Amino acid sequence: xxxxxxxxxxxxxxxxxxxxxxxxxxxxxxxxxxxxxxxxxxxxxxxxxxxxxxxxxxxxxxxxxxxxxxxxxxxxxxxxxxxxxxxxxxxxxxxxxxxxxxxxxxxxxxxxxxxxxxxxxxxxxxxxxxxxxxxxxxxxxxxxxxxxxxxxxxxxxxxxxxxxxxxxxxxxxxxxxxxxxxxxxxxxxxxxxxxxxxxxxxxx
Ligand code: C5P
Numbered sequence: 001x002x003x004x005x006x007x008x009x010x011x012x013x014x015x016x017x018x019x020x021x022x023x024x025x026x027x028x029x030x031x032x033x034x035x036x037x038x039x040x041x042x043x044x045x046x047x048x049x050x051x052x053x054x055x056x057x058x059x060x061x062x063x064x065x066x067x068x069x070x071x072x073x074x075x076x077x078x079x080x081x082x083x084x085x086x087x088x089x090x091x092x093x094x095x096x097x098x099x100x101x102x103x104x105x106x107x108x109x110x111x112x113x114x115x116x117x118x119x120x121x122x123x124x125x126x127x128x129x130x131x132x133x134x135x136x137x138x139x140x141x142x143x144x145x146x147x148x149x150x151x152x153x154x155x156x157x158x159x160x161x162x163x164x165x166x167x168x169x170x171x172x173x174x175x176x177x178x179x180x181x182x183x184x185x186x187x188x189x190x191x192x193x194x195x196x197x198x199x200x201x202x203x204x
Pocket of ligand 1: 035
């Protein structure tokens, strides 16, 4: 039977950490939907038109997720993500994943609002731009991509604005989402709140 946990929110708010923890704890499959847009962005940077890139995406495009987690690819992802045909091309895959038997966790920007409005659990994970930039800066440095806080903060703000202001599937908390502001929450507190939300909706 399907059971979907939709996790939305801006970059570096903790969606991925929470999503992975929920998937592991409850035995659900996990999809970081940002990787789909990043893979399209990378193909665009390589010269392919974005709509054709989205329509032609293959599992190999997602084979090495860490290679997709650069600032340049994030920027390209948020540019291709405003194109309605790109979003449409990625819809069926995400919907099928969401309703797979055994349960699924998807994190992104429009999971609870567009991809899976019927999700049993919806979380909107957010944090201040400054806190998110500091976290992302640390992650990028640890991954071997040297960067500085001011640049990352500007990138985070630029991406927030593009994701929130676009006409198609803007980043938005679903009306029935539980909002978790992780600015001043420890990771274990945020994860515990997510576990509680899942437990409350799971059939006994
Ligand atoms: O989550 P991540 O930072 O990897 O996403 C990269 C970009 O992909 C986001 O800035 C956003 O523009 C786009 N995206 C989206 N819808 C999703 C997931 C990601 O528009 N469900």
